[in-house]
Amino acid sequence: MPFQYLDELAEGFLTTLSLTLLSAVGALVIGTVLAAMRVSPVPVLRAVGTTYVQLVRNTPLPVLAVLFALGLPVLGPSFGFFTWAVLALAVYTGAFVCEALRSGINAVGVGQGEAARAIGLGFGQTMRLVVLPQAFRTVVPPLGNVLIALTKNTAVAATISVADITLRSNALITSSADPLGVIGASALAYLVITLPLGLAVDRLEGRVAVVR
Amino acid sequence: MRRTRTARLALLGLTTALALSACGSDDEGGSAAPAPEQTTFEAGTTMAAIQERGTIRIGVKYDQPLFGERQLSGDVEGLDVEMGKIIAAKLGLAEDDIEFVEAVSRNREPFLQQGQVDLVIATYTINDTRKEVVDFAGPYYITGQSLLVAADDDSIGGKEDLAGKTVCSVTGSTPLERIKTEAPQATVIEFDTYGRCAQAVLNDQADAVTTDEAILLGLLLGAEEDFKVVGEQFSEEPYGIGLKKGDQAFRDFLNDTIEASYEDGSYQEALEATVGQVQDELPEGPPVDRY
Numbered sequence: 105m106p107f108q109y110l111d112e113l114a115e116g117f118l119t120t121l122s123l124t125l126l127s128a129v130g131a132l133v134i135g136t137v138l139a140a141m142r143v144s145p146v147p148v149l150r151a152v153g154t155t156y157v158q159l160v161r162n163t164p165l166p167v168l169a170v171l172f173a174l175g176l177p178v179l180g181p182s183f184g185f186f187t188w189a190v191l192a193l194a195v196y197t198g199a200f201v202c203e204a205l206r207s208g209i210n211a212v213g214v215g216q217g218e219a220a221r222a223i224g225l226g227f228g229q230t231m232r233l234v235v236l237p238q239a240f241r242t243v244v245p246p247l248g249n250v251l252i253a254l255t256k257n258t259a260v261a262a263t264i265s266v267a268d269i270t271l272r273s274n275a276l277i278t279s280s281a282d283p284l285g286v287i288g289a290s291a292l293a294y295l296v297i298t299l300p301l302g303l304a305v306d307r308l309e310g311r312v313a314v315v316r
Numbered sequence: 317m318r319r320t321r322t323a324r325l326a327l328l329g330l331t332t333a334l335a336l337s338a339c340g341s342d343d344e345g346g347s348a349a350p351a352p353e354q355t356t357f358e359a360g361t362t363m364a365a366i367q368e369r370g371t372i373r374i375g376v377k378y379d380q381p382l383f384g385e386r387q388l389s390g391d392v393e394g395l396d397v398e399m400g401k402i403i404a405a406k407l408g409l410a411e412d413d414i415e416f417v418e419a420v421s422r423n424r425e426p427f428l429q430q431g432q433v434d435l436v437i438a439t440y441t442i443n444d445t446r447k448e449v450v451d452f453a454g455p456y457y458i459t460g461q462s463l464l465v466a467a468d469d470d471s472i473g474g475k476e477d478l479a480g481k482t483v484c485s486v487t488g489s490t491p492l493e494r495i496k497t498e499a500p501q502a503t504v505i506e507f508d509t510y511g512r513c514a515q516a517v518l519n520d521q522a523d524a525v526t527t528d529e530a531i532l533l534g535l536l537l538g539a540e541e542d543f544k545v546v547g548e549q550f551s552e553e554p555y556g557i558g559l560k561k562g563d564q565a566f567r568d569f570l571n572d573t574i575e576a577s578y579e580d581g582s583y584q585e586a587l588e589a590t591v592g593q594v595q596d597e598l599p600e601g602p603p604v605d606r607y
Binding site for chain 1: 484487488493505506507508512515516518519520521
């Protein structure tokens with residue numbers, strides 16, 4: 105029976121999928137706010153944004169995950185390990201989303217911002233109505249990269265006791281006599297998420313591309 | 317200018333000479349280790365070959381407190397290391413003639429099969445699968461799966477009390493699988509090291525850590541205020557000394573040496589100095605199994 109463990113892997117697949125979706129939403133929100141901070145006219149906000157990106161982007165994700173799951177509870181907050189995993193992934197990926205987005209913002213012509221201010225828009229309105237919509241369009245491919253990386257990075261949750269694809273396959277490798285089958289099946293399970301994601305990004309890119 | 321350089325060189329030479337002579341006299345001094353015995357062995361035996369070579373290579377753990385743990389000074393300490401010293405002394409070797417090599421669980425069999433070490437003394441459980449590829453002397457210590465809980469937790473007295481509790485162990489380990497059948501009502505969480513499990517207990521994210529008591533005692537070292545080991549052991553793990561398969565004369569010698577160490581008190585001394593740091597009542601040396 106080569107596929108007797110598919111049930112267990114399917115449960116792991118659902119966990120990985122929800123890890124990916126929740127932390128992707130979190131990362132996009134965090135990244136957008138950070139990017140706005142990094143291009144804002146307020147020096148303090150710029151400094152905070154830069155510090156965040158440099159600190160988080162340069163910390164290995166497995167270290168961050170354990171720091172969140174076992175370190176932060178020492179200071180008080182208590183969540184389940186799934187929540188800690190989502191938080192760690194969102195915080196980590198947010199830094200990369202920010203940088204991708206910032207490159208998009210920098211690609212929007214200076215004249216756009218000047219024109220927005222000339223008609224009386226404030227910083228928030230300029231960003232929301234003029235700059236960000238154009239920025240998002242140019243950064244669809246790099247953001248797609250970040251999200252695909254995020255999907256694979258969710259495997260780090262296995263080190264903090266979240267029963268995702270990786271943790272389930274680790275257990276199955278010891279208990280089933282078919283290690284290669286288990287590893288192959290879990291690789292396929294990740295592809296089921298990442299391949300459609302990649303295709304969706306490609307289609308989106310074609311539809312929103314700025315024709316210049 | 318030139319004169320200064322010559323003077324410096326002379327000074328350097330003098331210091332080196334002094335340092336060397338200091339080293340020499342240190343060696344004469346010797347240490348508190350069991351004194352080497354002058355026994356001769358029949359030519360052709362492994363014992364004679366080791367004696368001839370003048371060194372013995374022993375694979376020990378570097379990360380297992382109380383059994384084999386590498387200190388910041390570079391020395392390895394623990395019961396496994398002490399057993400190695402007792403054996404080396406019987407072979408007429410001084411402590412400095414022992415070369416300790418790091419053995420991790422996965423490389424213990426290859427180390428012996430390829431002859432990279434003479435012995436593996438590395439919290440090495442004797443079992444039938446392993447007996448097919450290597451030989452074992454001993455056991456010299458018997459442990460079993462047990463529970464580590466917070467020092468102020470009186471709600472857990474053994475595995476029967478685990479229903480509704482959260483137990484932590486290491487991913488892919490035998491104790492993790494065993495606790496799922498021994499305490500089916502418990503929630504099981506897993507990390508990749510026991511240290512992280514211990515942290516989870518400190519954080520109230522888990523109620524107990526489970527694995528071989530020998531490893532739990534290692535976690536207890538330096539944290540006696542935070543944790544305690546509770547309940548009866550619910551598996552049996554006899555630790556043996558691994559050697560290359562088929563070397564009967566060497567195995568007999570090792571078994572004799574272990575038995576002699578029970579009788580002359582050197583085993584109890586070694587146990588006292590290591591496991592004795594965290595456990596008051598120390599076990600007797602278990603009978604060796606000349607299978």
